[in-house]
Amino acid sequence: MKALKILWLVTLTFIVGCSSQATGRAGVPQPSSYPATSKEYRIQPGDQLDIKLFYNPELNEQLTVRSDGRITLQLVNDVVAAGLTPAELTAFLNKAYAGELENPKVAVIVRTSVADKVYVDGEVNRAGLVTLTGPTTVLQSISQAGGIKESAKADQVIVLRRIDDGTMAGIELNLEQALHGADASQDIFLQPNDIVYVPKSTISNVNTWIDLYIRKNIPLPIGLGYSL
Known part of the structure; x- marks a missing residue:
């Protein structure tokens, strides 16, 4: 508690x-x-996110934004998520994964929000x-x-x-x-x-x-x- x-x-x-x-x-x-x-929703610490990659489902993640505002993902490591809209985080991850994957198609879903x-x-x-x-x-x-x-x-x-x-x-x-x-x-x-x-x-x-x-x-x- x-x-x-x-x-x-x-x-x-x-x-x-x-x-x-x-x-x-x-x-x-x-x-x-x-x-x-x-106002468009902005991700906050404590939010639970689904990160889905359409062509690479083995990299799909379900995680909680930490108190420092970051999330940790395979291949791209720590990413600041808090303060971004889901669309902004999606765009950032598409660029981040582009250096590792041929055709990344990322979707960010806010499963639960604080x-x-x-x-x-x-x-x-x-x-x-x-x-x-x-x-x-x-x-x-x-x-x-x-x-x-x-x-x-x-x-x-x-x-x-x-x-x-x-x-x-x-x-x-x-x-x-x-x-x-x-x-x-x-x-x-x-x-x-x-x-x-x-x-x-x-x-x-x-x-x-x-x-x-x-x-x-x-x-x-x-x-x-x-x-x-």
């Missing part, structure tokens, strides 16, 4: 890129519906990845993670999210109000790659806590240009 958490946080860090200045809740848009995207998941952590019964199968709120994701423990401080749940300028932001939520029907707006809809954290005690400074949480769970330096 610890290794899975590290991989997920590294994946999120890869998506965030070079900038990660934490901001307060005021700087984060509150989504009212499940976000749609028209992009439709969130990570639920802290005072929940089953911390880990939760798959978004449609519009999913924070409380629904916590329910899928086995619910909150009696020790949870539900009035200060934090959602970590990448915002439009590429920075990491923390959304502070009072789920006690949502649970008791006082303020349903506290139970926001999640976006792919969000991290939901249910604390055990009061977090006095959310921005400082975000930095400490990232440092604790990602061994630094990780070689992905992440700066705190």
